[in-house]
Amino acid sequence: MPDEWEVVGLATGSRAGDLAGQARRFKPAAVAITDENGRGELAAAMNGRTGVLTGPDAAVRLLDEVDCDCVVLAITGAASLPATMRAVELGRRVAIANKEALVMAGALLMPLAARTGATLLPVDSEHSAVFQALLAGRRADVRRVILTASGGPFRQWSIQQMEQATLDDALNHPTWNMGPKVTIDSATMMNKALEIIEARWLFDLDPDHIDVLVHPESIIHSLVEYVDGSMIAQLAAPDMRTPIQYALTYPHRRPCPAPPLDLCAARSLTLIAPDVEKFPALKLGHDVARMGGAAGAVLNGANEAAVGLFRQGRIRFGDIARLTWRVLDAHPRNDRPTLEELIAADRWARNEVTECRISS
Ligand code: MG
Secondary structure (H helix, E strand, O other): OOOOOOOOEEEEOOOHHHHHHHHHHHOOOEEEEOOHHHHHHHHHHOOOOOOEEEOOOHHHHHHHHOOOOEEEEOOOHHHHHHHHHHHHHOOOEEEEOOHHHHHHHHHHHHHHHHHHOOEEEEOOHHHHHHHHHHHHOOHHHEEEEEEEEOOOOOOOOOHHHHHOOOHHHHHOOOOOOOOHHHHHHHHHOHHHHHHHHHHHHHOOOOHHHEEEEEOOOOOEEEEEEEOOOOEEEEEOOOOOHHHHHHHHHOOOOOOOOOOOOOHHHHOOOOOEOOOOOOOOHHHHHHHHHHHOOOHHHHHHHHHHHHHHHHHOOOOOHHHHHHHHHHHHHHOOOOOOOOHHHHHHHHHHHHHHHHHHHHHO
16 A cells, blocks of 8 residues: 555664665665664665664664654564553554563553553454454443464374474464464463453453463454354454554555455364363463563563573473463562563563573
């Protein structure tokens, strides 16, 4: 939609080559890269125009320097928090793909958005589905929200098989094509735990009113049940372009390049209760959503660190959930944390995971 949209700023962590290509194509006013080494390549791509920001706070400075209507945030992990906070502080329309910022700091972000008038629009496919299904009725009439989960690559594996799962096994997602962190989170089902917490904040839900069903076809993206027993679901092909586009065009709908859903070709749609024993990470979602406070930051930090160790081949697949459990158990409770305390809780959890690993 080049006639309607102008890209005014772009940011990346370290992928200077990709960002340089996009800068040549979209000619933004400014670009940002965390990794200082990318400056030269980007300056060349900007073709003499100024506006190459570098360093750990480059994305936040980009938000300050560039005037825009809409910010799309797709930064993996805790690194997404500062830019998310700033976009909300500035009162922007925020299309949010990274769940970690909400998991860590939903208790700060949502009241801040209410004060500044920022609109948070979910890009996460399940939350986009819930957002759409909530348009069908009044909030007071919602009985519960059901998030669907593909079940990941280990849905039909035994607990014993999963213990021995390799990195390649965990990265082999059956239906979605995503980055490595969220793909491993999907294999442990930690992704769904994080999404329960994300939904709790985005839609101001009681955690007891959020359920999860495993739906291997990834066609029903989530459902809302109303008090009269009616369930409203959103269905689409498993293609992220659909929820990304809806966050951009909401409240309007536009033709999308994602393939249309052929319901007859899908043949059957399966929905089954998740196996919490096999996927202990899933239970953490409800527990942490109920705990509130700094628990989300601890869960997220511990999980990121454990996934990092698994990707380096230093722990087994089953250790990811075990280590995260242990760290969460050991964390000192803080019910009303400040942003600084949340960042400290995240750092503490990462250290604990490394030390637990050494002592176990
Ligand atoms: Mg999702």
